[in-house]
Amino acid sequence: MRLFIISNRLPLKASKTGNNTFEFTRSEGGLATGLGSLDMEIEKHWIGWPGVHTETDQEKEIITEHLSKFNFHPVFLSPEQIENYYEGYSNSTLWPLCHYFYSYIHYKNIYWEYYKQVNEIFNQVSALHIQPGDIVWVQDYQLMLLPQMLRSTVKNISIGYFHHIPFPSYELFRVLPERDELLNGLMGADLIAFHTHDYMRHFVSAAERVLDLRFKLDQVQIGNRTIFVDAFPMGINYDLYHDAILEPEVQAKADELKKMYGNHKLILSVDRLDYSKGILHRIKGFELFLENHPEFKEKVSLAMIIVPSRDNVKSYADLKSKIDKLIGAINGKYSTINWTPVYYFYHSFDFNELVAMYNIADIALVTPLRDGMNLVAKEYLAAKRDSPGVLILSEMAGAAIELTESIIVNPNDLEQIEKAILDALQMPEQEQLKNMKLMQQKISRQTVNKWANDFVNELETIRNQNVAFNKKRIKERITSEIQEAYQKASKRLLILDYDGTLAPFRSKPEDAIPTTELITTLSRLCDDKNNHVVISSGRDHATLDAWFGNLPLSLAAEHGAFYKQNGTWFENIHHVLWDDEILRILQQFVDKTPRSKLEIKKTALVWHFRNVDGWLASLREQQLINELITPCARLNLQIMQGNKILEIKSPHFSKGSEARRILQNNTYDFILAMGDDTTDEDTFRELPADAYTIKVGNISEVARYCLCTQPETIPFLRQLMDPLKV
Numbered sequence: 010m011r012l013f014i015i016s017n018r019l020p021l022k023a024s025k026t027g028n029n030t031f032e033f034t035r036s037e038g039g040l041a042t043g044l045g046s047l048d049m050e051i052e053k054h055w056i057g058w059p060g061v062h063t064e065t066d067q068e069k070e071i072i073t074e075h076l077s078k079f080n081f082h083p084v085f086l087s088p089e090q091i092e093n094y095y096e097g098y099s100n101s102t103l104w105p106l107c108h109y110f111y112s113y114i115h116y117k118n119i120y121w122e123y124y125k126q127v128n129e130i131f132n133q134v135s136a137l138h139i140q141p142g143d144i145v146w147v148q149d150y151q152l153m154l155l156p157q158m159l160r161s162t163v164k165n166i167s168i169g170y171f172h173h174i175p176f177p178s179y180e181l182f183r184v185l186p187e188r189d190e191l192l193n194g195l196m197g198a199d200l201i202a203f204h205t206h207d208y209m210r211h212f213v214s215a216a217e218r219v220l221d222l223r224f225k226l227d228q229v230q231i232g233n234r235t236i237f238v239d240a241f242p243m244g245i246n247y248d249l250y251h252d253a254i255l256e257p258e259v260q261a262k263a264d265e266l267k268k269m270y271g272n273h274k275l276i277l278s279v280d281r282l283d284y285s286k287g288i289l290h291r292i293k294g295f296e297l298f299l300e301n302h303p304e305f306k307e308k309v310s311l312a313m314i315i316v317p318s319r320d321n322v323k324s325y326a327d328l329k330s331k332i333d334k335l336i337g338a339i340n341g342k343y344s345t346i347n348w349t350p351v352y353y354f355y356h357s358f359d360f361n362e363l364v365a366m367y368n369i370a371d372i373a374l375v376t377p378l379r380d381g382m383n384l385v386a387k388e389y390l391a392a393k394r395d396s397p398g399v400l401i402l403s404e405m406a407g408a409a410i411e412l413t414e415s416i417i418v419n420p421n422d423l424e425q426i427e428k429a430i431l432d433a434l435q436m437p438e439q440e441q442l443k444n445m446k447l448m449q450q451k452i453s454r455q456t457v458n459k460w461a462n463d464f465v466n467e468l469e470t471i472r473n474q475n476v477a478f479n480k481k482r483i484k485e486r487i488t489s490e491i492q493e494a495y496q497k498a499s500k501r502l503l504i505l506d507y508d509g510t511l512a513p514f515r516s517k518p519e520d521a522i523p524t525t526e527l528i529t530t531l532s533r534l535c536d537d538k539n540n541h542v543v544i545s546s547g548r549d550h551a552t553l554d555a556w557f558g559n560l561p562l563s564l565a566a567e568h569g570a571f572y573k574q575n576g577t578w579f580e581n582i583h584h585v586l587w588d589d590e591i592l593r594i595l596q597q598f599v600d601k602t603p604r605s606k607l608e609i610k611k612t613a614l615v616w617h618f619r620n621v622d623g624w625l626a627s628l629r630e631q632q633l634i635n636e637l638i639t640p641c642a643r644l645n646l647q648i649m650q651g652n653k654i655l656e657i658k659s660p661h662f663s664k665g666s667e668a669r670r671i672l673q674n675n676t677y678d679f680i681l682a683m684g685d686d687t688t689d690e691d692t693f694r695e696l697p698a699d700a701y702t703i704k705v706g707n708i709s710e711v712a713r714y715c716l717c718t719q720p721e722t723i724p725f726l727r728q729l730m731d732p733l734k735v
Contacts, residue, residue, distance in 0.1 A: 011052040012465065013139050015131060015155065016148035017095065019081050022060030023072050029065075031072060036060065051144075051465070052080070056135050059083040062091075084134045086127060093123035099151045100319070106181060107150060107174045108285040108379040113324060114184075121187055125154060128194075132158035141165035144468060147198065149173045154190065157197030167472040169464060170198040173243070174381040175407075176208040179215045179624070188219050196220070196231060199471045202464060204382045204407040206240045213238055217623030223653070230707035232717045233482045237471050241464050242411055243382050244456040250391035251453070253364040262365035270369070273348065274309040274434060277370035279363070279385045280377075282318040284328055287378040287403065287420040292335050292351070294376070294426025299343050299350060302431060307348040309434060311374070312366065316357045329355075367392035372399045372433045375406065376420040382407040386415070387452045390445065397441035399433035400448070401426070411451055414444040478708040481715050488728060491681070491701050495729045498679030501539055504668060504692055506684035507546040507553075509652060510705045513719050516620055518548075518608075523556050530723050533730055535561045543671065545569070545664050547656070547688060549610045550578060568658060568688055569667035570612035581662045582612040590640050591657060594633070602629045613658040630655055652686045665691030672696075681729075683722065 023031045059076065063069045063085055076083055086094070097120035105113035132155060139145060141163065147155050147170045156168050182188055192215060195201055203209045213224050222229050228237045253259050276295070280286040295311050315332065319325045336351045343350045358366065367373070373389040383406040390400060390412075400415035402408060409417055416432060418425040483491075495501065505511055508521055515521045534542050542562040546553060550566035554573065557564060564573040570582050595616055599607050604620040616633065618626040633655060634648055641648055647660040668682070672695070680700035682692050690711040693702040704712035705719055716722060 010142055010144065011054060011140075012144045012146065013054045013056060013135065014146050014148065015056045015135060015152060017058060017099070017151040019055055019057040019059050019076065019083065021076065021079065021081060023075075025061060025068075029067060029071060031061070031068075031075070033075065054080040054082060054138060056082045056131065056138065057084060058086055058091075062086075062088050082134065082138050084131055086130070090123055090127050090130075093117075093120050094127040095151065096319070096322070098124035101322075102185075103150045103153075104174070104285075106185065107177050109175070109177060109181065110284060110379075111181065111184075113284065128152055128154040128158060131155055132162055135159060136162045139163050139166060143167075144465060144472075145169070146171065146464070146468075154194035155197075157194045160197035167468050168198045169200040169202065169468045170195055171202045171241070171464065172208065172212070172381075173204070175379055176203055176211045176215075178211050179218055182211070182215045183219070188215070192216050192219055196236060199234065199236060199475065200464070200468045201236065201238050202241050203238075204240065204242050205410055208381075208407075209238050209240045214624050217627075221623070223623065233479055233708070233715070234475055235471070235478065235708070237467070239467065241460055242407065242455060243384070243460045244452055244458075245384050245387045245391060246458070247387075247391050247453045247456045250364060250367070250388050251394055251449075253361070253392060254368045254394055256361075259361045259365055259368075262361055263368050266365055266369050270310065270312075270352075271347075273307070274305075274371045275369060276309065276311045276372040276374050276430065277314070277366055277389070278311060278374045279314045279316075279366075281316045282320060282325055282329060284324065285377055285379050287376045288313075288315065288328070288332055289335065290378065290420055290423065291374055291376050291426065292332065292339070294423045295351070295374075295430065296335075296339050297423050297427040298430045299339070301427060305434065306343070307345060309430075310348070310350055310352060312352040312354070312370070314354045314358060314363075314366070317355060363388075364392045368394070368396065370398065372401060372430070374401050374426075374430070375408075376401065376403040376418060376426060377406050378403070378420050380406040380408075384408075386412060390448050390452055393445055393449075395442075396445075397438045398445055399436055399441055400444075401429045401433055411455065412448050414447045478715075481708055481713065483703065483714050483716055483721075483725065487714060488725065489734070492729050492731070493733060494701070495679055495681070496733060498677075499539055500541075500675070500677050501537075501679040502541050502543070502671065502675070502677040502681070503534065504543045504545050504671070504680075504682040506664075506686065506689050506705075507544055507548060509685035509719055510683050510689075510722055511544070514619065514652070518617070526723055528560075530726055531557070531560055531562065534726065537730075541671075541675070541677070545667055545684075545689075545692060547613075547615070547651070547654075547686075554578070563671075565664070565667045567610050567612045568656075568664050569662040569670075570610075570659070572667060572670070582659055586612065586646060586659055587614060587644065587657060588640070591637065591644075591646075594636050594640070595657075598629055598633050598636075602626075605629070612662075613656050615657075616655040617653070618655075619653040626653070649688065651688055663691045664688050665695045668692045668695040683716075685719065 018036050020036055021033045022036045023033055026032050059072055069085055072083055101115040102120055131152060143166050145159060145166055145168045156170050159168055216222050217224060227239060228235050278291055280288055320329050336353050339351055340349060367389045375383055375386045377383060386400055386402055386408045402412055402415040402417055403420040404417050405420055416429045418429045508514060511527055512521045534540050543565060544557060545565040547568050548566060550571040553564045553566050571578055571580050595607050595614060599605050602621055605616060605618045608615040608617060637648055641657060646657050649656045649658060680696055682696055683703045683705060684692060685705040690709060693711045696702060702712040704715045705722055708715045716725060
């Protein structure tokens with residue numbers, strides 16, 4: 010078993026230095042840095058773009074040969090592909106959308122076409138290396154289509170996806186014309202993960218509304234797979250940053266920097282050039298601080314490290330111009346011979362320089378307007394080691410959920426930034442050390458290695474669970490086994506649910522009329538004198554009798570409240586179960602939930618919400634349960650959750666009680682039950698262990714087997730009656 014990490018870029022990037030010659034350096038960015046330092050006891054491979062355009066096959070061979078030493082496998086892309094897939098759809102459409110900068114979204118159809126094309130190229134290259142049994146970990150928003158592509162291309166692999174940037178709310182995500190294709194792409198993964206539960210919640214909401222899925226807590230069933238969604242806050246290589254200052258060259262650099270900055274308190278800001286980082290707000294917040302607190306003149310400076318990024322793009326070039334102008338204005342207004350208010354570095358620092366800056370900085374000012382995690386905050390805390398220091402952190406950064414001992418600010422509020430700077434400068438050293446220690450304890454446990462191991466371990470658990478569940482899936486061998494048992498038996502019982510089992514769900518339940526194929530199949534089953542066929546349904550007895558009354562089979566209606574035996578209907582309930590209060594509550598919820606409806610049966614009340622918006626349905630369902638608990642308890646009524654229905658009924662009868670009644674009257678040497686709902690699991694539980702219990706549509710811990718889709722049901726029943734293959 011091997012682990013394949015697939016990301017837009019490899020941890021090493023190639024740069025052309027001459028004719029067929031290249032140099033290789035570490036890629037920038039938190040993802041490459043974090044995953045590049047992983048220490049896992051598993052063979053690791055990495056697939057991604059090497060960061061350079063190649064013009065000849067010989068150049069590709071040179072790069073491939075060098076990278077293969079590290080188990081890195083390059084994906085070569087043309088300038089047009091990089092422009093339209095990466096700079097275009099990824100960074101001009103998805104990036105601003107996910108960071109809530111709606112006005113920055115730049116959309117072109119050609120961007121999307123190239124995005125699909127490049128995802129397919131990644132798929133093709135990956136398929137050359139990945140083998141059945143491998144674990145695949147797809148990284149980030151540039152490759153949202155890849156999980157489903159890999160699922161179709163390479164069999165028997167475990168696929169995880171991690172989204173490293175914020176996932177937007179449904180209201181924003183829905184503006185994408187390709188929203189369903191992106192979400193379907195992610196659904197190829199077994200585990201879809203985010204840094205925080207907020208992003209996870211937004212994803213689930215979007216998937217339910219766009220794809221009409223129904224999540225049960227953190228999971229959803231699609232076909233024969235269970236897909237899980239979870240939150241894993243990414244960490245850093247804590248020991249690397251924590252112990253770096255012990256290295257003589259780093260300590261020497263720190264000492265040199267201390268002399269350069271003198272006795273001034275130093276506020277440090279480290280960012281990549283991007284409008285989501287809140288750089289202008291930060292500078293203005295510091296300017297407001299200088300204006301309102303002249304007593305700190307010549308006592309505090311802001312050091313801004315801004316790593317160049319996409320400054321050939323107009324919005325980024327404009328941002329840089331504004332930054333340059335604003336810093337120049339502040340320094341021009343406030344600086345003295347002995348003091349520079351803002352030190353500005355428009356270039357990246359090497360590791361030793363950066364850690365030295367972290368170590369000597371009195372305050373880290375980390376105030377992105379929106380950020381998936383932000384590892385700078387964690388790097389600063391680790392590098393401080395035993396020194397006092399204060400972290401000012403945006404509430405919009407994913408890290409804010411963990412680092413609650415920092416000074417949390419709204420990055421849009423300049424006065425909050427100003428006050429946070431003042432509070433940080435005035436914070437007693439003992440309080441600084443206490444807060445620092447608490448945060449260091451958290452990030453020292455939640456390291457990048459733990460993050461990766463937790464993700465891979467959960468992926469392994471999901472794989473094992475899906476393998477175990479998949480054994481329940483009815484394949485040709487199992488069908489033949491059931492068919493043989495059926496044909497050898499002399500007295501058979503078949504209990505069949507209707508909606509979702511014998512017939513597909515319809516938007517209007519009254520439209521789910523039995524097809525000719527179904528009636529023919531049931532007639533064939535009933536023609537065999539050894540068969541006792543029962544349709545056990547939640548539908549009312551009048552409807553079932555109208556549809557199936559002419560067939561010599563048994564019927565159980567309203568979950569066993571009525572049953573038809575030998576042509577006669579019997580009723581288990583002879584009085585009204587509910588009162589006006591319950592009816593009033595249900596009607597109130599119908600009125601305030603568009604597209605829901607109330608069905609009043611003789612022995613049950615059913616609130617249907619199949620056509621209701623997924624998020625609203627989940628909210629109203631829980632609200633309705635809360636409202637009904639007290640009156641239903643008073644009347645000894647059961648609240649039962651079904652497949653997009655909520656039913657109020659007597660607890661004294663169910664599909665299970667009906668199955669129990671049938672078994673008391675006869676003995677059978679072959680029993681088969683099929684159903685798609687939780688109510689059918691009551692039937693399964695009452696049957697002997699050797700009965701063939703089959704859940705339709707998803708896998709059940711109660712049923713022995715499953716059929717993945719409803720259309721498989723009738724062919725399966727017909728095959729039971731076909732002659733055995735010799």
